């Protein structure tokens with residue numbers, strides 16, 4: 001990116017993990033232009049469009065177990081639609097008491113009231129709490145912070161998954177509609193992948209109590225972690241999954257909700273329609289651009305690049321910063337990478353939140369010509385600092401070097417100045 005003064009930046013985070021194909025991919029620009037010339041927009045109550053049909057087919061083909069797609073304009077809209085779809089399904093199934101959602105602390109699901117209610121970030125929620133439905137939160141699967149030394153990773157994963165069972169029993173199983181979780185936690189906790197076995201146990205618990213598993217892949221989906229859907233790496237299939245951010249690579253705003261056939265079949269045979277909608281749903285120009293994005297990812301074999309460059313970046317970060325006294329953890333999956341900062345590596349004591357170290361690192365990197373995404377409140381919404389690295393899927397070896405060199409320099413300078 002080049003700013004108004006001609007200064008050049010390497011985009012190492014794509015805004016918030018959005019710009020997955022850089023900022024000037026000719027295929028995406030052409031797709032948007034062509035669609036505007038053909039038909040920029042058509043309201044979905046009158047028409048479907050060729051590109052909408054093709055995108056829906058492409059998404060269903062690339063999301064194992066999913067049967068239907070709803071195209072919206074962003075991540076929060078996709079989450080709102082997911083909550084409402086789950087609720088409507090249970091009402092039509094004759095289980096109208098199911099109205100509660102369980103989610104996890106240290107997750108972000110969007111800024112609209114329903115999404116904020118299920119989100120587990122205290123700082124974002126607190127002003128609006130009186131306006132929201134009650135939040136029911138359990139612990140995240142966050143081994144660096146919460147695994148006890150006397151537990152194996154498997155024991156820890158099992159322990160935190162069991163919190164879902166306890167919460168369901170607490171709320172009354174017949175009152176619960178769904179469990180909502182980011183498959184790989186993105187911005188709030190800083191790129192935290194689940195441990196093996198965690199989502200398998202979560203799936204079992206949801207099945208046992210007849211509740212939906214809604215996975216939020218707004219940030220970690222669309223190839224960001226090396227598979228088109230992040231859940232493919234967990235050996236499970238959700239009931240509903242949301243996507244947005246990278247879906248049109250930032251060239252257009254778009255989001256999507258996918259669900260199992262069983263959900264739409266029941267509603268089709270019942271009321272016949274999902275009682276929900278937005279004016280810009282399935283916006284033709286956004287949809288055409290999204291379709292082009294998915295084609296580029298496939299044609300340029302970019303999921304392989306996501307995996308190999310993600311590994312390369314993590315290896316380089318370990319080499320350059322693995323011994324730094326203020327770097328507590330380097331983690332992530334594919335090109336969703338987080339670096340957590342601490343005051344003391346041995347005790348994992350966090351930094352003083354008043355110092356806003358995450359901001360300091362982000363600002364120093366910005367001055368050095370690197371965009372990365374700093375966040376505070378990593379541990380509990382108040383304390384903890386991390387920076388997210390989420391470069392485009394087509395990042396080259398040279399840009400990996402530049403990214404790691406500039407990031408290392410920013411971290412070193414930030415702690416030297418502090």
Ligand SMILES: Cc1ncc(COP(=O)(O)O)c(C=O)c1O
Nearest residue numbers: 074075076108109110186218219
């Ligand atoms: C995991 C997750 N879900 C939902 C959202 C909300 O998406 P949007 O900002 O497009 O409404 C975000 C945005 O950061 C997100 O990271």
